[in-house]
Amino acid sequence: MFICLPVLLGCQTTVKPDGDLTPRVCPRCNNAAVQSAKTRTWFTLFFIPVVPLKSKRIWTCPICQWTMAVGQG
Ligand SMILES: [Zn+2]
Known part of the structure; x- marks a missing residue:
């Protein structure tokens, strides 16, 4: 963790x-x-992203901030 x-x-x-x-x-x-x-998700050092940790595709709604991972139904 x-x-x-x-x-x-x-x-x-x-x-x-x-x-x-x-x-x-x-x-x-x-x-x-x-x-x-x-x-x-980036590992940041002095608030500068330096190492990419993981990425995933999502669906997102800019109006109500709803998000869901792509592939979950
Ligand atoms: Zn929405």
């Missing part, structure tokens, strides 16, 4: 829109705003 030290070391997750930008209907707010995106 990772322990994140807030001052010099830490980890940070970035989200980037990825690939298929066709809007889909959000199951929570019912807006056709869901897009695929890619999240990447």
